[in-house]
Amino acid sequence: MTEKNDVGILAFGAYLPRLRLSRKAVAEANAWFNPGLKGLAKGERTICNWDEDSVTMAVEAARDCLTGYDRGKLASVAFASTTLPFEDRLNAGIIVEALNLKPNVNAQDLTASQRAATSGLITALQMARGGAGPVLMIGSEKRRTRTASPLELQTGDGAAALLVGAGPVVAKFIASASRTVDFVDHFRGEGFEFDYTWEERWIRDEGYNKIVPAALADLFKSTDVKPADIAHFAMPCVLARVAAGIAKKAGMPDAVVRDNLHTVCGETGAAHPLVMLVDALEKAKPGDKILVVGFGQGCDVLLFEATDNLAKLTPRLGVKGHLARRKEETNYNKYLSFNDLVSIERGMRADVDKATPLSSLYRNRRMLTGFIGGECKKCGTLQFPKSNVCVNPNCNAFHTQEDHPFADTPAKVQSYTADRLTYSPDPPHYYGMVVFEQGGRTMIDFTDADGETVDVAAPMRMMFRIKEYDSNRGFTRYYWKAAPAGKPAQAKA
Amino acid sequence: MATGIRDKVAILGMGCSKFGERWDKEADDLMVEAFEEAIADAGIEKNQIEAAWLATAIEEQHVGKSGVPLAVALRLPYIPVTRVENYCASGTEAFRGAVYAVASGAADIALALGVEKLKDTGYGGLPQRGRGALNSMYWPNMSAPGSFAQLAAAYRAKHNKKPEDLKRAMAHISVKSHDNGNKNAKAHLTNKITMENVLQSPMIAEPLGLFDCCGVSDGSACAIVTTPEIARSLGKTDIISVKALQLSVSNGTEAQHNSWDGSYFATTRIASKRAYKEAGISNPREEIDLIEVHDCFSVTELVTMEDLYVSPEGGAIKDVLDGFYDAEGKIPCQIDGGLKCFGHPIGASGMRMIYELYLQMQGKAGPRQRKELPRYGLTHNLGGFPHQNVCSISVIGKYGA
Numbered sequence: 001m002t003e004k005n006d007v008g009i010l011a012f013g014a015y016l017p018r019l020r021l022s023r024k025a026v027a028e029a030n031a032w033f034n035p036g037l038k039g040l041a042k043g044e045r046t047i048c049n050w051d052e053d054s055v056t057m058a059v060e061a062a063r064d065c066l067t068g069y070d071r072g073k074l075a076s077v078a079f080a081s082t083t084l085p086f087e088d089r090l091n092a093g094i095i096v097e098a099l100n101l102k103p104n105v106n107a108q109d110l111t112a113s114q115r116a117a118t119s120g121l122i123t124a125l126q127m128a129r130g131g132a133g134p135v136l137m138i139g140s141e142k143r144r145t146r147t148a149s150p151l152e153l154q155t156g157d158g159a160a161a162l163l164v165g166a167g168p169v170v171a172k173f174i175a176s177a178s179r180t181v182d183f184v185d186h187f188r189g190e191g192f193e194f195d196y197t198w199e200e201r202w203i204r205d206e207g208y209n210k211i212v213p214a215a216l217a218d219l220f221k222s223t224d225v226k227p228a229d230i231a232h233f234a235m236p237c238v239l240a241r242v243a244a245g246i247a248k249k250a251g252m253p254d255a256v257v258r259d260n261l262h263t264v265c266g267e268t269g270a271a272h273p274l275v276m277l278v279d280a281l282e283k284a285k286p287g288d289k290i291l292v293v294g295f296g297q298g299c300d301v302l303l304f305e306a307t308d309n310l311a312k313l314t315p316r317l318g319v320k321g322h323l324a325r326r327k328e329e330t331n332y333n334k335y336l337s338f339n340d341l342v343s344i345e346r347g348m349r350a351d352v353d354k355a356t357p358l359s360s361l362y363r364n365r366r367m368l369t370g371f372i373g374g375e376c377k378k379c380g381t382l383q384f385p386k387s388n389v390c391v392n393p394n395c396n397a398f399h400t401q402e403d404h405p406f407a408d409t410p411a412k413v414q415s416y417t418a419d420r421l422t423y424s425p426d427p428p429h430y431y432g433m434v435v436f437e438q439g440g441r442t443m444i445d446f447t448d449a450d451g452e453t454v455d456v457a458a459p460m461r462m463m464f465r466i467k468e469y470d471s472n473r474g475f476t477r478y479y480w481k482a483a484p485a486g487k488p489a490q491a492k493a
Numbered sequence: 494m495a496t497g498i499r500d501k502v503a504i505l506g507m508g509c510s511k512f513g514e515r516w517d518k519e520a521d522d523l524m525v526e527a528f529e530e531a532i533a534d535a536g537i538e539k540n541q542i543e544a545a546w547l548a549t550a551i552e553e554q555h556v557g558k559s560g561v562p563l564a565v566a567l568r569l570p571y572i573p574v575t576r577v578e579n580y581c582a583s584g585t586e587a588f589r590g591a592v593y594a595v596a597s598g599a600a601d602i603a604l605a606l607g608v609e610k611l612k613d614t615g616y617g618g619l620p621q622r623g624r625g626a627l628n629s630m631y632w633p634n635m636s637a638p639g640s641f642a643q644l645a646a647a648y649r650a651k652h653n654k655k656p657e658d659l660k661r662a663m664a665h666i667s668v669k670s671h672d673n674g675n676k677n678a679k680a681h682l683t684n685k686i687t688m689e690n691v692l693q694s695p696m697i698a699e700p701l702g703l704f705d706c707c708g709v710s711d712g713s714a715c716a717i718v719t720t721p722e723i724a725r726s727l728g729k730t731d732i733i734s735v736k737a738l739q740l741s742v743s744n745g746t747e748a749q750h751n752s753w754d755g756s757y758f759a760t761t762r763i764a765s766k767r768a769y770k771e772a773g774i775s776n777p778r779e780e781i782d783l784i785e786v787h788d789c790f791s792v793t794e795l796v797t798m799e800d801l802y803v804s805p806e807g808g809a810i811k812d813v814l815d816g817f818y819d820a821e822g823k824i825p826c827q828i829d830g831g832l833k834c835f836g837h838p839i840g841a842s843g844m845r846m847i848y849e850l851y852l853q854m855q856g857k858a859g860p861r862q863r864k865e866l867p868r869y870g871l872t873h874n875l876g877g878f879p880h881q882n883v884c885s886i887s888v889i890g891k892y893g894a
Contacts (some may be wrong), residue, residue: 219781348616357626368630383749385631391749415647415755419639419698421618428699430645431633433755435878441751443640445633456650467630491799 006305007128008169008228011313012278013058013065014160015140016265019305020044022330023153024112029332030148038152044157047329048142049464050338050425051447053476054081055091057159058140059098059464060302063408064322065136065161066099068249068314073203074101076135080117083142085476094478095138097369098464102210105320116270118294124164124175134165140275141269144195146194147341149241154238156266160274160319169280170313171304174225174444177218180298183207192368200239206411208242212293215301216250225303227251231288231341232246234258234276237268248443252291264323270296277304279319284311327450338425354470356477366403371462374401375439382406411482412461418451434460445481453484461485497771500892502597502735503719503724506535509848512835513681514713519564520555520610521769523713526575526604528567536635536727539567542717546573546839548587548607552578553583553858554620555610576877577659580742580876581787582885583607584843586713587623591718591887593857600669607845609838619837621710640708640878641790645700647755648796651664652807661793662810664691667704668832669819670788673879674830681710681888691791695750705791710836710856721892732892733854736869737771739764743881747832758875760884761800769802772888774869778803781888784824785846787875788831793824798826798875801886812836820861828853839876843885845870850889868894 009191027041048057058079077099079092092107110116117139124135140159145151164368185207186197212235220227226252235243237260247257258280268275274314280290284306317325329335336342366372367385371402374386379395386401416432423429430446432454446454460482467479498811508530510523518526532539549556556562560574580810583605591603614620619637623629649659668688674680686704694702724732741764747753765777774780781803788794797814798804801823804812812818818826827833829849832842850870852858867892876883 157610163663327642335697346615349575349621352621352623356630360626361630364627364630381750386744391745393746393750393752401573414641417642417646417698417701418696419636419642420695421697422634423621428696429634429639431635431639432646435751441749443635443748443878444631444632456646477630 005166006169006172007125008164008173009162009168009171009281010134010165010167010169011065011069011163012161012170012277013061013063013067013316014158014275014280014319014322015060015064016046016158016319017048017052017057018325018327019047019049019329020326021047021332022328023334025257025330025332026153033148037148037150040150040153043152044328045266046158046268046391048338049334049448050156051481052142052157053085053092053466054083054140054142054159055085056159056464056466056478057097057142058161060136061140061159061161062095062099062136065163065315066317067316069163071099071101073134074136075133076106076127078108078110078120078135078137079146080114080120080139081141081482082111082114082270083144084109085109094369098478100370100372114270114296115273115294115298115300117272118292118300118302119178121162121164121274122176122178122300125176134163137162137164137274139271139274143269144193144339147336151195151197153438154267155270156268158265158268158275159271160278162274162277166308166314169307170309171306173301174305175219175223176302177215177222177301177401178298178300179211179215181211182297183211184297192359194443204239204242206241208237208246208295211299212246212295213249219303223303225289229251229289230256230291232256232258232284232290233292234273234279234280235293236260236267236272236276238262238291255294281310282320282329284350285308291368347423353472354468354471355473356475361477368479371405373406374404375404377402382436383441384440406436406440407462409438410485411436411462413454413456413458413460414441415456416454417448430454446483447481448483459485465493494685495578497560497597497736499723499736499772500593500734502734503594503721503729503892504716504734504851504889505537505602505719505724505727505729506531506533506713506720507848508534508850509679509714509845510617510836511679512845513710514612514712515610518711519607520562522836523610524563524606524608524712527713527715531715531717533867536759537602537717540570541602541603542569542572542604543689544591544594545569545604545606547574547576548578548583548605548843549576549609550580550583550839551609551611551620551622552580553622554613555607561579580838581789581839582843582874582876582883582884583840584845585872585874585885585887586740586843587840588716588844588847588887589740590804591716592735592738594741595718602717602719604715605844606713607840607843608713609840610711610839611709612711617709635738635878636698638701638790641793642698642701643755644796644879645792648792651754651756654810655735658810660692661829662795662813663705664688665813666788666791666794667691670831670833671826673820673828673861674834676859677830677834680830680834681708682830682834701790701792707789707832708836712835712836712838712845714716714848716842716844731855733851733889734892737768737886738888739768739771741767741884743877743883745881748880750806753880755879756798757796758879758884759884760882761875764884764886765801768886768888769870772869772890774888777801781824781869781871783828783850783863783870784826784873785829785831785870786826786873787850788827789837790877792824792830793875797875801873802870829861843872843874847887847889854889854891
C-alpha cells in the first residue's frame with residue numbers, strides 16, 4: 001500500500017544506444033598487443049552512434065521516464081555524468097530546453113564521481129521529503145577509453161532517469177547511507193582525455209570490500225529492514241564476484257544479486273546504478289525491497305520498496321525495451337572512427353567550418369532544441385518550423401501561429417535517400433521528408449537508419465541528436481533527427 | 494492586362510564556350526570566349542550594348558560578388574551591369590533581365606552572360622557551401638543528388654512503378670544524352686555509354702548511380718538581345734525570338750504542407766502552364782519540336798517530362814523507353830547532350846540550352862542538326878531541391894511563327 005505522502009520514485013526510464021559492439025571484435029583487433037583482453041571478450045557492449053553523447057542519451061532517458069507525465073509539474077532537473085560535453089555551459093540546461101520544460105525549473109549538473117547519480121538521487125529524495133519536487137534525476141555516461149584498454153571492454157554507453165517526488169510512488173524510499181573516502185581507484189585530471197587506473201586487486205580488497213560493507217552496516221542500523229529481506233541487490237562493479245561477496249557477507253541471499261548487465265551492455269559509469277535500478281524495477285514485484293549501491297570515492301547505498309503502482313505505470317521502453325532495440329556492430333574500426341580514436345581520412349567535404357551563430361541558436365532555441373513548430377489558430381494547420389504566415393495555401397493568414405511541439409509525434413517517410421556524396425561520419429547518409437501524423441512535415445536527417453529499416457511509409461520517431469561538432473571551438477550543436485520506429489512498411493525491392 | 498513577352502524581343506547573337514575541366518582558364522577567359530562568338534554572330538560593336546546581366550551562383554569559388562567581374566572582363570563602357578543568382582535558374586534569370594530591358598524600351602541592345610568556374614574545389618561534385626545561418630542548423634546534411642534521388646522513391650510509390658523499370662528508364666535517359674553529346678565538340682563529356690555502364694555504376698545517392706548524375710564543369714554562355722525591328726535593320730533574316738519566359742518559386746508549401754506528395758515539381762507545372770499561355774501553345778506534345786531540360790539527374794529529366802505536360806502523368810517511363818525523346822524521336826530532349834554531357838556551370842547552363850535551340854532553329858547545329866528545322870523549342874531550369882526550388886522556363890521560336 002502507498003500513502004499520498006510517500007516519497008520515492010514516481011516513474012523511471014532508460015536509454016541504451018542501439019549499437020552493440022561485439023567484444024570479440026575488440027579483443028581480436030588488439031590481442032596482438034594484449035592477449036589478456038581475450039579473457040574479457042564475452043558478449044557485447046553498448047556504443048553510441050556518432051551523433052550521440054551523454055546529453056542526447058540523457059534527453060532520451062528523460063523522455064522515456066516522462067512517458068504519460070505532465071512535464072509542467074517538474075520542479076527540478078539534476079543531470080549526473082562524468083562525461084559532460086561542456087565544462088562550462090549548463091548541460092542540464094540543454095536537457096531542459098529539449099524537454100520543453102518551463103524555464104522556472106531548477107537545473108544542475110552533478111559530476112566528478114562515479115557515484116554522482118546516487119548522491120544526486122539521495123539529495124532529490126531528501127528534497128522530496130522536505131516537500132520540494134518532483135525532481136527529474138538523470139544519469140548518463142559515454143566514457144572515453146583508450147584503445148586496447150580493459151575499460152574499453154568493461155564500459156558501455158547509456159543513461160537512466162528517475163522521477164523523484166511524493167505521491168503514487170512505484171518505489172518507496174526507505175533509507176540511505178553514504179560514506180566519503182578519498183579512495184582513488186582511477187582518476188581523470190583536468191585536460192586529460194583518458195582515465196588512469198590502479199590495480200584491480202587493490203581496488204577490490206581496500207575499496208569495494210571495505211567501503212561498501214561499512215555503508216551497508218550504517219544503512220541497516222537505520223531501518224527495520226533486514227539484509228535477508230532484500231529482493232534485489234543492484235551494485236555496479238566490473239570486478240568478478242565482488243558484488244556477490246559483499247551481499248553474502250552482509251547476509252543477503254545469493255539469488256538477490258542483480259546481473260550487472262555486463263554481457264549485454266557494459267558498465268555505464270555514473271549512470272550505471274540508475275540503469276541497474278531501472279532494470280530491477282522492471283522486474284520487481286510489489287513489496288520487493290531494492291538496494292542500490294553507487295561507488296566512487298566512498299559510496300552511497302539506497303533502499304527502496306516496490307509498490308503496486310508499478311503495474312499502473314504507462315508502458316515505456318526502459319532498459320528492457322532499449323536492449324531489444326539492438327544492432328550488432330562487429331567493425332571495431334567504425335567504433336574507433338566514431339569516437340575519434342583513429343585519424344580517418346574524412347575527405348574535403350568534411351572541411352567546412354561548423355561554427356554556430358550563438359545568437360541565432362538562442363533566438364531559435366524553441367525550434368532547434370525544443371523542436372517546437374506552429375499551429376495556425378485560424379485553420380488548424382500544423383507546420384514546422386513556425387513562421388509568420390500560415391503555410392496552408394487556402395489560409396496563408398498572418399501572425400496566427402501558436403507553439404506546437406513535434407518531438408513526440410509519430411511520423412512516416414514520404415521520400416528518402418542513402419547519400420554517399422555528402423559528408424557523413426557513417427556513410428551512406430540517410431535523410432528524407434517525414435510527414436507527421438497530425439499534420440506538418442520536415443526534410444530531416446535520419447539516424448540509426450539502414451537499408452532494412454527505411455522505406456517509403458516507414459514509421460519514424462524523432463530523437464534528440466548531435467547535428468554538428470565544431471572541433472575548432474569545442475562546441476556541440478544539437479538538433480532532432482528521425483529514427484526508424486518499427487518494421488519496414490513494405491518489402492525492400 | 495499583361496500581354497507577355499511573345500515576339501517582343503529577338504536574339505541577335507549567341508555564344509558558348511567549350512564546357513569542361515578548363516584547368517588553364519580563369520572565369521574571365523571563359524566569359525571572353527563566349528562573348529567573342531556572340532558579338533561576331535550579332536554583327537555589332539561592343540559599345541552598342543546598353544545594359545548587361547551577369548549570372549553566377551557559386552561566385553565565392555571564382556569571380557566574387559557583383560556585376561563588376563563581367564564589366565572588367567569585357568571592359569564594358571560603364572553601362573549598368575546586374576549580377577543575378579537564383580539557384581540553377583541563374584542563367585535564364587540573366588536572360589530574363591536582358592529581354593525585359595529590351596521589351597520595356599529601356600535598352601535597345603542588352604547582354605546576358607552566365608559563367609561558372611567550379612573545378613577549383615579539389616574534389617568532385619558541386620562545392621560545399623553554406624545555406625544561411627538558421628537553415629544550416631536544421632536542414633539535413635544533403636547533397637544535390639541526395640535531394641533529387643528522393644523523387645524516385647516518391648514517384649515509384651505514387652505510380653506503383655517497379656524500381657527496376659524506373660532505373661532502366663533513367664539509364665536510357667543518360668545513354669541517350671551521351672549519344673547526343675558524342676556529336677557536340679563543346680560538350681564536357683563526348684563519350685558514348687551503354688545501359689550496362691549506367692546500371693553498374695557506383696551508387697551516389699540511392700537510387701542514383703554515378704551515370705545518373707550530370708558532371709560538374711567550367712563554362713560560359715551568353716546572348717545579345719534586341720528588338721525584332723533593330724535585328725531586321727541590322728540585316729538579320731530568319732529571326733529567332735522569345736515566345737515566353739516564366740519563373741516559379743517555391744513558397745514553402747512543398748517543404749511544409751502535406752498537399753505535396755514528393756513525386757513531381759510543383760513549380761515546373763505552374764511555370765510551364767504560364768509559359769504555354771504566354772507563347773500561345775495549347776498542346777505542347779504536338780507543338781513543341783525540341784526540349785532542353787535541367788537534367789541534373791536522370792530522374793529529374795524523367796519527372797520533368799510529365800511536369801511540362803509532354804508525357805502524361807505516370808507515363809514518362811514509357812515515353813522514354815519508346816525513344817520519344819531520343820535525337821530521332823518525336824521531341825528530342827537534350828539533343829546537345831544536356832547537363833549530363835555539358836556538366837553544370839550553374840550560371841551558364843540556362844543560356845547554353847537556349848544557344849542549342851538557337852543553333853537548331855537556324856540549321857547551324859552541325860552533326861546533331863534535326864532534319865526539319867524546329868519551330869518552337871523549350872528550355873527548363875530547376876534550381877534548389879525538389880521540395881523547395883526555383884523553376885525557369887523559356888520558349889524560343891521563329892519570329893512570327
